[in-house]
Amino acid sequence: MELILEMFSHTFIVRAMIVGLLVSLCAALLGVSLVLKRYAMIGTGLSHVGFAAMAIAGVIDMAELTLALPVVVAAAFLLLRVSDSSKIKGDSAVALISTGSLAIGVIVVSLTTGLTLHICNVMFGSIFAMTQATVQLSVVLSIVVIVLFVLFYKQLFAVTYDETFARATGTKTWIYKTLLALLTAVTVVLGMQMMGALLIASLTLFPALTAMRLCKRFLSVVIMAAVIGVSCFFVGMVFSFQFDLPPGASVVGVNLVIFSVFSAIGFFKNGGLA
């Protein structure tokens, strides 16, 4: 308890906590649809595009979010396009775009500043990443993501569960798929600053997959994922503060433990090997 009180006496931790909890919530909510719709790779792909954008922003001395947000949103549209239609299959297209942009980011950085602390922070995240202005923007955007998710919950369910049926009965499914990609893009960019480009995708994957070990209804998966996402972030941050670990890795570590516990419970609940 004292530890937690001490943590919250630091302004930078309070900021990181507020943004992190909101972003974890967004990521967990969207993650359920991403995982079930086999779009999980999109989160990873977008975070690598985000890495390139942030690296370039650092070099040309531009505010990171101002550059990364539009670039990643554009990449989200592109990823949806190619994964749905083109001759290159979805997962290969995502791998192509993500490694491609990673390479561009590395080239730009090597030609200019070299691998500095800034780049290290972009890759693995930093608790000091939050300035007053980014906190405000992040809070507003996260709330927008959560509100849109709730308002379009039934469309997102329908499109995730059975896109063909939804389209056949007159729902414009591309609107909601685009919405999903767009919200994911925003969440990835916001979360990247603290979690790091290499780890942010796990915030969308772990809570959803963990919840699915035990929950059998869509709504309960969504609620359980939200609870898991938020609590794992909180615990992860406490560990990060206590043992001086990078916040991203610490949060993912907690998620990993919870996932294992849930998997084990699910395994025995379903009768083990029998």
Place this chain on the structure above:
Amino acid sequence: MPLITCKDVAFAYDGNIVVHGLNFTVNQGDYLCIVGENGSGKTTLMQGLLGLMRPKSGEIELGEDLRHNQIGYMPQQNSSQKDFPASVYEVVLSGRLSSRGALPFYSKRDKEIALSNMEKLGILPMRNKSFRELSGGQQQRVLLSRALCATEKMLLLDEPVNGLDPVATLDLYRAINDLSRDTKITIIMISHDVRTAVEYASHILHLQNSRVYFGTSDLYKETAAGRRFLGGDIDGTNS
């Protein structure tokens, strides 16, 4: 009153004609079975009727008070649905989506319609169960209830008994037949199973990249195509 009129309709993929020369009408209360071999254009035609695909030529006319989003559809299951965490109630209720439009959440009326459609198909007692824990036949009943939630007029069913065991198959055919009889809902069904098709359906459309036969089931049994498809021994002519 004709609900659907096809006038000389043709469909093409990438410029290759898949099916052409389709002329037929479906009237209110009809039970039409579309039969034909694999690749004969059955599914393509159904996509066209649903408005998911435009005909290359010809015209599909919908009856005066029928719109594309008032057609209930039961697609074939895809593999990702097999382990999707969703309750029976959640799946059936999602059939109300197009009627609800852009408004958030479902209304009380939507929920009542979903419950009554579950009752019609005898799946009300399992509404809180997970879809993936049901048997194949029960899953199809759930998807049929969902399709009913989207329509009061017309159901399109794409091989509903595919992958079911014989008992579940018969059971589902009976359920569909009861629906057709009791609710006067129009049914268009793709089927591989011609024998059952002529037994239950009022009309048959036999496709082989164009129309081989269209008319009542009774007359179909007398045609050469019908006899061949039915195995030739339907009235002893081959023995």
